[in-house]
Amino acid sequence: MSGGIAPPPATRRIENMSHRNYLLCRRSLLMAMGTAGVTASAAPSFAQTDPLPSWNSGGSRSAILDFVARVTKAGGSDYVPPDQRIATFDNDGTLWAEQPYYFEGLFAFDEIRRMASDHPDWANIEPFKSVIAGDMKGLAASGAKGQAEIVVATHSGMTTQAFNRTVANWLASARHPTKHVPYTSLVYQPQIELLAFLRANGFKTFIVSGGGVGFMRVFAQNSYGVPPQQVVGSSGVVKFETGADGKPVLMMEPRIEFVDDGPGKPVGINRFIGRQPILAFGNSDGDKEMLEYTTAGEGPRLGLLVHHTDAEREWAYDRASHVGRLDKALDEAGSRGWIVVDMKKDWKTIFPQT
Amino acid sequence: MSGGIAPPPATRRIENMSHRNYLLCRRSLLMAMGTAGVTASAAPSFAQTDPLPSWNSGGSRSAILDFVARVTKAGGSDYVPPDQRIATFDNDGTLWAEQPYYFEGLFAFDEIRRMASDHPDWANIEPFKSVIAGDMKGLAASGAKGQAEIVVATHSGMTTQAFNRTVANWLASARHPTKHVPYTSLVYQPQIELLAFLRANGFKTFIVSGGGVGFMRVFAQNSYGVPPQQVVGSSGVVKFETGADGKPVLMMEPRIEFVDDGPGKPVGINRFIGRQPILAFGNSDGDKEMLEYTTAGEGPRLGLLVHHTDAEREWAYDRASHVGRLDKALDEAGSRGWIVVDMKKDWKTIFPQT
Numbered sequence: 175m176s177g178g179i180a181p182p183p184a185t186r187r188i189e190n191m192s193h194r195n196y197l198l199c200r201r202s203l204l205m206a207m208g209t210a211g212v213t214a215s216a217a218p219s220f221a222q223t224d225p226l227p228s229w230n231s232g233g234s235r236s237a238i239l240d241f242v243a244r245v246t247k248a249g250g251s252d253y254v255p256p257d258q259r260i261a262t263f264d265n266d267g268t269l270w271a272e273q274p275y276y277f278e279g280l281f282a283f284d285e286i287r288r289m290a291s292d293h294p295d296w297a298n299i300e301p302f303k304s305v306i307a308g309d310m311k312g313l314a315a316s317g318a319k320g321q322a323e324i325v326v327a328t329h330s331g332m333t334t335q336a337f338n339r340t341v342a343n344w345l346a347s348a349r350h351p352t353k354h355v356p357y358t359s360l361v362y363q364p365q366i367e368l369l370a371f372l373r374a375n376g377f378k379t380f381i382v383s384g385g386g387v388g389f390m391r392v393f394a395q396n397s398y399g400v401p402p403q404q405v406v407g408s409s410g411v412v413k414f415e416t417g418a419d420g421k422p423v424l425m426m427e428p429r430i431e432f433v434d435d436g437p438g439k440p441v442g443i444n445r446f447i448g449r450q451p452i453l454a455f456g457n458s459d460g461d462k463e464m465l466e467y468t469t470a471g472e473g474p475r476l477g478l479l480v481h482h483t484d485a486e487r488e489w490a491y492d493r494a495s496h497v498g499r500l501d502k503a504l505d506e507a508g509s510r511g512w513i514v515v516d517m518k519k520d521w522k523t524i525f526p527q528t
Numbered sequence: 529m530s531g532g533i534a535p536p537p538a539t540r541r542i543e544n545m546s547h548r549n550y551l552l553c554r555r556s557l558l559m560a561m562g563t564a565g566v567t568a569s570a571a572p573s574f575a576q577t578d579p580l581p582s583w584n585s586g587g588s589r590s591a592i593l594d595f596v597a598r599v600t601k602a603g604g605s606d607y608v609p610p611d612q613r614i615a616t617f618d619n620d621g622t623l624w625a626e627q628p629y630y631f632e633g634l635f636a637f638d639e640i641r642r643m644a645s646d647h648p649d650w651a652n653i654e655p656f657k658s659v660i661a662g663d664m665k666g667l668a669a670s671g672a673k674g675q676a677e678i679v680v681a682t683h684s685g686m687t688t689q690a691f692n693r694t695v696a697n698w699l700a701s702a703r704h705p706t707k708h709v710p711y712t713s714l715v716y717q718p719q720i721e722l723l724a725f726l727r728a729n730g731f732k733t734f735i736v737s738g739g740g741v742g743f744m745r746v747f748a749q750n751s752y753g754v755p756p757q758q759v760v761g762s763s764g765v766v767k768f769e770t771g772a773d774g775k776p777v778l779m780m781e782p783r784i785e786f787v788d789d790g791p792g793k794p795v796g797i798n799r800f801i802g803r804q805p806i807l808a809f810g811n812s813d814g815d816k817e818m819l820e821y822t823t824a825g826e827g828p829r830l831g832l833l834v835h836h837t838d839a840e841r842e843w844a845y846d847r848a849s850h851v852g853r854l855d856k857a858l859d860e861a862g863s864r865g866w867i868v869v870d871m872k873k874d875w876k877t878i879f880p881q882t
Contacts, residue, residue, distance in 0.1 A: 257755060334798055378757070391802045401611060402802030403732070403757070412798055414791035414817055422821045424798050437768035444688055444766055444778050446800060448745045448756030463768055467776045 225371040228364040228523040234478070234515045238368065241476045245452065246375050252474040256376035260451040262406075262443060262464060263369070265383035265390060267457040267498035268480050269398060271360040273489040274351065276497055278389050281344050285328040302327075330410055330428040333417075334388060337426060341392040361397050362480075363526045365455075369398055372453070380451075382406045382443055384435035384460055388426075406446040408434045439464035457482065462503040465512055477512035479503060484518040487525075579725040582718040582877040588832070588869045592722065595830045599806065600729050606828040610730035614805040616760075616797060616818060617723070619737035619744060621811040621852035622834050623752060625714040627843040628705065630851055632743050635698050637667075639682040656681075684764055684782040687771075688742060691780060695746040715751050716834075717880045719809075723752055726807070734805075736760045736797055738789030738814055742780075760800040762788045789814045794821035811836065816857040819866055831866035833857060838872040841879075 229235040244252035245259060266272040286296070286305045296302035301320030304312030313320060329337070350357055369379045381390060381400050387407030394400040411427040434442040440463050443451065454461070454468035457480035465477040481500065482491050492500040507514050517524065583589040598606035599613065620626040640650070640659045650656035655674030658666030667674060683691070704711055723733045735744060735754050741761030748754040765781040788796040794817050797805065808815070808822035811834035819831040835854065836845050846854040861868050871878065 257749070380757075387799070387802070395611075403734075403800065405802065409799060412795050414794045414821070421824045422794065422817065424794060440768045440776065440778060441766050445741070445763060446757065448741070448759065463776065467768070470775045 225374070226364065226367050228367055228521060230520055230522050232520055234513050234520045237476065237513045238478075241453070241474065242372070242375050245474050254452055254473060258449065258452065259372075259375070259377040260380065260447060260449050261372050261377045261453040262380045262382040262439075262447075262451045262455070262468070263365070264456040264458070264461050264464070265381050265385050265407075267482065268455055268461070269361060269365050269369075269381070270357070271350075271353075271362075271488060272497045273491070274497075276385070277357050277360075278385050280351070280357075281341065281348070281389070282324050282328040284344060284348055285340070286324060289327070326428040329386060329388075330426045332426055334412065334424040334426060337388055338392055341389055345393055358393060358397055360525060362521070363523045364521045366398065366526070368455075369400070373399065377453070378404065380404045380406060380443075380447060382434065382439050382454075382464060384408055384433065384438075386410075387434075406434060406442045408432055408438075435460045437463045440467035443467065452476070454478070455480070456503070458498040458500050459503050460499075462506065465503065466506075466510070469510055469512065477507075477510065479507060479512055479514050481514050481516050483516050484521075484524065486518075488517060490518075579728070580718065580721050582721055582875060584874055584876050586874055588867050588874045591830065591867045592832075595807070595828065596726070596729050599828050608806055608827060612803065612806065613726075613729070613731040614734065614801060614803050615726050615731045615807040616734045616736040616793075616801075616805045616809070616822070617719070618810040618812070618815050618818070619735050619739050619761075621836065622809055622815070623715060623719050623723075623735070624711070625704075625707075625716075625842060626851045627845070628851075630739070631711050631714075632739050634705070634711075635695065635702070635743070636678050636682040638698060638702055639694070640678060643681070680782040683740060683742075684780045686780055688766060688778040688780060691742055692746055695743055699747055712747060712751055714879060716875070717877045718875045720752065720880070722809075723754070727753065731807070732758065734758045734760060734797075734801060736788065736793050736808075736818060738762055738787065738792075740764075741788075760788060760796045762786060762792075791817045793818035797821065806830070808832070809834070810857070812852040812854050813857050814853075816860065819857065819864070820860075823864055823866065831861075831864065833861060833866055833868050835868050835870050837870050838875075838878065840872075842871060844872075 226235060226238070229238075244250060245254040247253055263269055266276050266278075270277070283305050286302055290296055290302070290306050293302070296306060301313050301316035301323055304310070304316065304320075305324065316323075332340075345356065345358055348357060349355060350360060353360060372379055379398075379400055381394055381398070381404065383390060383406070385407050387405055387409050390407055391402040391405050394405050395402065409431045411429040411431045413425045413427055415423055415425050417423040432438065432442065436459070439461065443449075443464065450471045451464075451468045452471065452474060453476045454464050455478040456462075456465060461479070465479070469475040469477040479500065481504070482489055482498065484490060491498065492504060494501075503512075504514065506512070515521075580589060580592070583592075598604060599608040601607055617623055620630050620632075624631070637659050640656055644650055644656070644660050647656070650660060655667050655670035655677055658664070658670065658674075659678065670677075686694075699710065699712055702711060703709060704714060707714060726733055733752075733754055735748055735752070735758065737744060737760070739761050741759055741763050744761050745756040745759050748759050749756065763785045765783040765785045767779045767781055769777055769779050771777040786792065786796070790813070793815065797803075797818065804825045805818075805822045806825065806828060807830045808818050809832040810816075810819060815833070819833070823829040823831040833854065835858070836843055836852065838844060845852065846858060848855075857866075858868070860866070869875075
């Protein structure tokens with residue numbers, strides 16, 4: 175291990191967060207997977223400046239440290255100039271939790287309930303009726319059409335500024351249904367450290383998520399140190415208009431513009447970043463194409479997947495989960511050399527200490 | 529003038545460039561406009577480290593220096609934290625020339641001629657026939673439909689990588705039809721200095737152009753110091769596919785996805801940057817909404833327009849030009865407090881010294 179790796183300037187504390195995938199559904203399973211392709215090896219020791227204190231020694235940690243050492247070693251055969259050190263991270267299930275449902279979906283449900291008093295008709299109309307009653311089975315029965323109606327009701331018909339305020343208010347007050355903490359307390363401490371470590375080594379860190387780009391940008395800077403212009407996500411159509419006061423506003427329209435998921439992720443990377451990443455980190459089949467695109471490039475490349483294996487501290491799910499389904503990407507990991515991070519074994523701490 | 533303004537680290541030299549607006553047409557006039565709302569005032573002196581050596585003393589230069597001094601003065605009432613110092617620049621006619629036609633259009637015409645031997649049928653089919661014959665009147669007669677066919681023929685049906693190589697090859701070999709220099713020699717030296725000056729003062733500089741995003745990214749880093757992820761532009765649909773060799777590729781499809789012009793510019797800014805700029809620089813009616821959006825924000829804001837008034841060193845055109853038409857935005861400049869930069873008076877040098 176090279177001694178030339180810079181430690182992060184200071185691990186950021188988590189302040190606020192939340193979101194997801196325009197309520198796109200995936201399958202679910204409450205079982206931990208066993209072995210995950212992680213090869214055991216001795217990790218380097220860091221006397222005083224361990225850049226990844228929440229990562230246990232093992233193959234995952236070693237692979238990360240080794241990769242960063244190689245691409246930053248000036249004169250080395252794997253050296254990558256800083257402007258090409260692009261790292262992309264999925265958000266839900268990769269940077270923060272996504273159970274019992276994508277947090278942006280839970281935001282939308284909370285919003286429907288908050289807005290219900292202004293919409294008395296909702297009490298008798300699906301999917302609103304089920305959301306207001308907390309009947310998730312009823313909601314599921316309304317299918318994709320019902321979910322789209324919830325997205326429209328909560329993600330359009332307002333200015334981008336008004337939406338940002340709504341999300342910020344929700345993040346400040348809402349509590350996770352089973353963990354009973356703010357959603358922004360459910361970011362993954364090992365990943366916060368990894369993001370900071372990469373940036374300290376000249377990487378630019380991007381979020382590339384199926385979640386709504388406007389939703390994520392409200393908390394990405396504070397929670398992850400990722401500024402708005404480095405957040406790539408799904409989006410609805412936005413229209414430039416002149417407000418009643420003569421000032422320009424951006425109105426959110428009830429139409430999907432771009433779904434940044436699956437094959438949409440490399441497309442979104444090309445559109446927003448314009449460069450092929452050298453490191454990509456995901457946790458689900460929705461990240462498969464992003465990892466394929468990233469690791470197929472020439473020169474050193476690193477693809478990683480979070481495997482949710484810790485039913486005690488977080489959740490355990492993969493091949494049949496209704497959120498963050500990890501099936502095909504898990505099958506591909508071995509042949510493509512992707513690192514499968516076993517949350518239970520590899521992460522000493524999962525959530526930030528409060 | 530505050531002494532706290534940092535000079536740019538070293539003004540970058542121009543290396544290569546080109547582009548425009550998916551051949552969208554505007555009107556043209558080969559007459560210089562007279563007064564342009566620029567108020568004369570004493571410019572500050574910079575003994576050894578003049579950050580804008582190609583700008584003449586006068587109101588435009590003073591307004592820029594004053595604005596940067598105010599927003600960077602810690603503790604001042606107009607102080608803006610670095611992460612909010614977002615500056616957006618149009619490209620054609622603002623960062624480089626756009627006569628006799630948007631350079632990306634000239635690229636497309638050159639490409640049609642280069643590809644003609646593989647398409648013998650083009651010799652008898654419009655708009656290709658006119659392009660091959662160099663008959664611009666015949667091309668104009670083919671209208672928007674003809675122009676769209678040229679865009680499709682030159683900007684789709686290939687991978688993004690192949691397109692990038694094509695643009696790079698063209699930039700390296702093509703010469704401007706009347707200036708007889710590489711297109712990348714027709715960037716504006718005063719703007720290169722301004723971009724560097726802003727960055728030296730903590731700004732992030734973005735391009736926000738009607739031109740094709742993929743086209744601009746090929747030269748924006750070398751010519752302007754603007755990396756790919758800070759280039760916002762028009763785009764076609766891109767599709768993720770697996771190539772014949774099993775490797776993922778991004779194929780450019782023959783469909784427009786987004787037109788980053790006029791009201792599309794604030795939309796593009798919201799989509800890519802996610803923050804309202806505090807400084808915007810354009811040169812045409814296509815920049816009007818970007819300047820409105822930028823200067824309507826709270827706190828210190830600066831809107832600027834290049835007025836092409838120099839028929840001798842560059843070109844002189846505005847209200848009736850077929851490219852870079854400047855009409856409504858010029859009318860609005862006075863009431864909105866936008867700075868109209870008079871190229872002839874305000875720029876000591878226009879193109880980089882070779």
